[in-house]
Amino acid sequence: MTTRHTRRPRVRAAGAVLAGTLALLLAATGCSSKGETDGKGDAADGVRTGPGVDDDTIKLGALTDLTGPYATLGKSIVQAQQMWADETNADGGICDREVEIVVKDHGYDVQKAVTAYADIAPDVVALPQVIGSPVVAALLDDIQRDKVLTFPQAWAASLLGKDAVQVLGTTYDVDMIAAVDFLTRTKGLKKGDTIGHVYFEGDYGANALEGSTWAAERAGMKVAGQKIQATDTDLSAQVSALRKQGVKAVLISAGPAQTASLVGVAASRGLKVPVVSSAPGFAPQLMETPAAPALAAMLSVVSAAPAVSADLPGVEKMVASYKEKYPDSPVDSGVLSGYNAAKIIGEDLAKACEAGGLTREDVVKAHRSQSNADTGLGTPQNFSDVNRPASVETYVLKPDAKAVGGVVNAEDAHTAPGVEDYLSSR
Secondary structure (H helix, E strand, O other): OOOOOOOOOOOHHHHHHHHHHHHHHHHHHOOOOHHHHHOOOOOOOOOEOOOOEOOOEEEEEEEEOOOOOOHHHHHHHHHHHHHHHHHHHHOOOEOOEEEEEEEEEOOOOHHHHHHHHHHHHHHOOEEEEEEOHHHHHHHHHHHHHHOOEEEEEOOOHHHOOOOOEOOOOOOHHHHHHHHHHHHHHHOOOOOOOEEEEEEEOOHHHHHHHHHHHHHHHHOOOEEEEEEEOOOOOOOHHHHHHHHHOOOOEEEEEOOHHHHHHHHHHHHHOOOOOOEEEEHHHOOHHHHHOOOHHHHHHHEEEEEOOOOOOOOOHHHHHHHHHHHHHOOOOOOOHHHHHHHHHHHHHHHHHHHHHHOOEOOHHHHHHHHHOOOOEOOOOOOOEOOOOOOOOOOOOEEEEEEOOOOHHHEEEEEEEEOOOOHHHHHHHO
16 A cells, blocks of 8 residues: 655664554454554545555556557547546546546557556556457456456457446447347348348457347348458458348448448448448548548447537537647547546546545445446446446447538437347346
8 A cells, every 4th residue: 555654763672662562452453554443544634545546646547559450549538538637637636636647558469468557557546448358358367356447448248247347338249239220220121131240350349249140130130240350451352252142231340440441342342231330440530531432321330429529518518628638639439438437437536535445446346336327428327237238328320521520429329129138148
């Protein structure tokens, strides 16, 4: 724990007597520290503290991607969370302490991320940002061991069930169930049809495929899967394969580059079918590429969060502040995701402080006590059940080059039919 001491000269004889007396008292009471006997913490204000917290500062960590395939997303999240920290500090901080965010770039490289975690973990109380399903998977044991409350920018269902790890919003499988429902409700897909699903290997793609397969089978349809790597940016072969299989629609659970390639190639080769992307597969920069017309015509995005162009007061305020602070940066889903995560961690820290402690365990306990967390940036979330997604409501977004963030809300948040049956069956 972090404790501040004032050094005093030693008086050997008196010190020895005093030490012996204290030892007897502690043995008699079964207590090992002042903090345990009187309930007070070890900071000057009596708040229990641990790694990442002292009398003046609360340090949070960000393991992000600023140089890899999700560099644009990583930059947006980092800047949004720094904006939150600046706003929070200007308003007096949390628990009379300033918030500091320590950022480490792993470039979507798992080994670099493991090293970065080892560097950062001793000095932070929580991690409101860790980008990448493979990165989070590699760090899970360490995060659980260290009891560091972590918000991954990854939404695989395999991350559920861990007390210190919180998937914010829905999981990939729930999103794909909503995507299949959207296709059957609005695009005319029916029993007997085949849906293509292009997906990254690893937890992201595998969990998304699990949801699409379950929903398709429930609707009497088939899924034709095409697994790809994060380094695959030309999806011509996948489009050709899906065309031969006669797909009526395509789902994609990959990155923005892959989404642009898939839609662009499909349009150019006459496979003009509806395409639905997982949220990480879209970025507003795509609407400035040659694929923009095809994206506007063919693509929809399923997301636990609303479009940043939504007319929600909290979102509008955040967008205005971000534009003022970072006028040269686009406002995308990463801004909303990062800011939302930061606001939630702020509420957790404030709640933990009120309960008398800012240790890692205190912060996790405070977080798990929240069953209706509402930041005003989307749907309320329930963090009290570690085995369920925090939300099961999904928005459907539509690309729009003229809109802030490149998308608009096409459908408001709703729970797709079958989601509860699916979760009960897991």
